[in-house]
Amino acid sequence: MESETGTTTRKTKRWPKVLVGFLLGAVVVSGCLGILFPIQTLFYLAGGWFLFLKRVLPSVSVSLSGIITAFAFLVLMAVIIQLLGTFLIRNVRMKTDMTPLSGWRIRWTGFCLLLLVVAFTGGFAVVGVAHQSAWIVTASEGIIGLASGHRGPGRKERSQRKLKNIAYETINFASGAEGNRFPGGSISSTGLPLHSWETELLPYLGRLKYYQQIDRFQPWNSKTNAKLFQKPIREFLMPGSEWPEQNNQGFGLSYYTLNSHISGLKERASLNRIPDGVSNTLLGGEVVSQLRAWGDPVNFRDPALGINSHQEGFGGPWQQRRGANMVFLDGSARFINENIDPEILKALATPHGGEDVSTFLEGR
Numbered sequence: 584m585e586s587e588t589g590t591t592t593r594k595t596k597r598w599p600k601v602l603v604g605f606l607l608g609a610v611v612v613s614g615c616l617g618i619l620f621p622i623q624t625l626f627y628l629a630g631g632w633f634l635f636l637k638r639v640l641p642s643v644s645v646s647l648s649g650i651i652t653a654f655a656f657l658v659l660m661a662v663i664i665q666l667l668g669t670f671l672i673r674n675v676r677m678k679t680d681m682t683p684l685s686g687w688r689i690r691w692t693g694f695c696l697l698l699l700v701v702a703f704t705g706g707f708a709v710v711g712v713a714h715q716s717a718w719i720v721t722a723s724e725g726i727i728g729l730a731s732g733h734r735g736p737g738r739k740e741r742s743q744r745k746l747k748n749i750a751y752e753t754i755n756f757a758s759g760a761e762g763n764r765f766p767g768g769s770i771s772s773t774g775l776p777l778h779s780w781e782t783e784l785l786p787y788l789g790r791l792k793y794y795q796q797i798d799r800f801q802p803w804n805s806k807t808n809a810k811l812f813q814k815p816i817r818e819f820l821m822p823g824s825e826w827p828e829q830n831n832q833g834f835g836l837s838y839y840t841l842n843s844h845i846s847g848l849k850e851r852a853s854l855n856r857i858p859d860g861v862s863n864t865l866l867g868g869e870v871v872s873q874l875r876a877w878g879d880p881v882n883f884r885d886p887a888l889g890i891n892s893h894q895e896g897f898g899g900p901w902q903q904r905r906g907a908n909m910v911f912l913d914g915s916a917r918f919i920n921e922n923i924d925p926e927i928l929k930a931l932a933t934p935h936g937g938e939d940v941s942t943f944l945e946g947r
Contacts, residue, residue, distance in 0.1 A: 660699060665692045738822040739901050742838075742869060743908040743916045745818060749839055750866050750910040752787035753780075757854040764853055765866075767846040768880030769799075776880035778803050780846050781819060781837060788818050803878035804834065812878035819877045821869070821900070834876035840897075841867040843883040844932050845912070854912070858935040861912035865931045868897045868909035868919075886932035890921040 668687035757765045766780035778799060785794035793811070801807045815828035815835035830836055842865050845852045857864055865886050873894045875882040888896030890907050898921070899907035906920040912934075919928075930938030 657696065657700075661692055661696050664695045665689070668692060668695075739899075739908065739918070741822040742899075743918070745822070746839055746867070746869065746908050746910045747914060747916045748788075749784070749818065750912075750914045750916070752784055753841070753866065754854065754912070754914055755787055756784060762853050763855045764851040765841070765846050767841075767851040768848040768883070770848055770880070771800075775802060776848065777801070779878050779880050779882050780841055781816070781877045781882065785816075788816075790816070803876075803880065804832075808878075809834075812876060816877055821871070830874065830876055832876075834878065836874045837877035837879075837882055838870060838874065839867060840870050840875070841883045842932055843885045844934060846883050848880060852934050856934075857912060859930075859933065859937065862915065863931065864912045864934045866910050866912045869899045869907045870896075871898050871900050872896075887925070887929040889925060889928065890919060890923065892921065 665687065668691060672687045753766060757763050760766075766783040768779055769777045769783075771777055778797070782794070782797065782799075782803065785791070797803075797811055798805075798807045803809075803812050813829065813833045813835060816837075819835070819837040819839055820826065820828060821838040826838070828836060845864070845866060854861070867883075868886070870884065884895060884897060886897055886909070890896065891898040891905060897907050897909065899905075899918075901907075904918065904920070905922075906918055908916060909919045910916045926938075930936055
């Protein structure tokens with residue numbers, strides 16, 4: 584009997600070693616075969632909390648009022664627990680014939696308060712784990728983004744596809760427009776801003792019926808049109824559920840805009856008159872600051888302001904590689920680093936500057 588028990592105990596102790604050995608072997612084999620998904624999964628599970636804190640802590644601010652409020656809350660809870668404990672002990676003494684209990688002790692209150700703090704902190708930990716798990720699955724820097732070859736494209740690639748689609752339809756619009764002009768903001772005869780280039784693009788994005796409901800003689804945010812422009816248009820939204828779809832006024836936002844040297848309220852470039860060449864001139868790109876509604880007639884920006892360097896400039900949310908997806912007049916898209924030479928960026932922004940950008944474009 585004792586021998587059988589000893590054998591069972593040894594087998595039980597051997598299982599963890601076998602499991603660890605199997606996992607390590609699987610990781611080694613995956614690495615040799617170039618399959619990085621299991622390794623990335625283990626890495627994020629082991630060190631994901633550090634990455635989460637690294638991204639979150641810089642945005643956390645500690646205020647004196649918050650500390651005072653927390654301290655006052657703890658004191659209040661301690662008083663309530665002490666009073667409740669004393670009340671319960673008194674009732675037990677009165678209703679039972681058991682040996683009289685001693686009074687409620689302060690250290691018991693401290694223990695209950697500690698349990699309360701641990702439970703509260705545990706709740707935050709659960710939220711943090713859920714947030715990090717979602718980030719691992721959805722972020723372009725997470726597992727799906729890094730393993731896009733196995734699990735589908737990351738959000739940066741999806742955003743670039745959206746931008747290219749906007750570019751193609753913008754070019755289609757210009758090809759059929761009078762003077763081959765690009766879409767832009769429209770104004771009334773009295774100078775009142777009416778509609779945006781994105782409104783003009785709706786029929787080309789498969790939203791003809793929606794476009795026909797808009798009163799184009801009334802401003803986009805008038806009582807007549809406001810409800811229509813409160814609807815977010817998915818073609819103009821950044822991939823990812825954490826990005827707001829509406830502004831504070833309830834209007835649908837746009838995360839893409841056009842080059843102000845190409846599109847504007849009064850001046851619009853012609854597709855047939857781009858001296859620098861359509862492959863050397865920027866049409867537009869991503870924006871993540873000072874967002875405007877998709878119906879706003881002045882939703883265009885100057886790329887020369889830089890990438891991620893100006894509130895009214897272009898920019899992307901990507902952390903692994905800092906920069907933004909930009910698209911050219913020939914419909915090609917490229918991720919441009921935020922550290923690009925400002926003079927080159929300015930040259931790419933202007934359609935008739937005559938600058939030499941061949942060195943920059945060699946890698947396209």
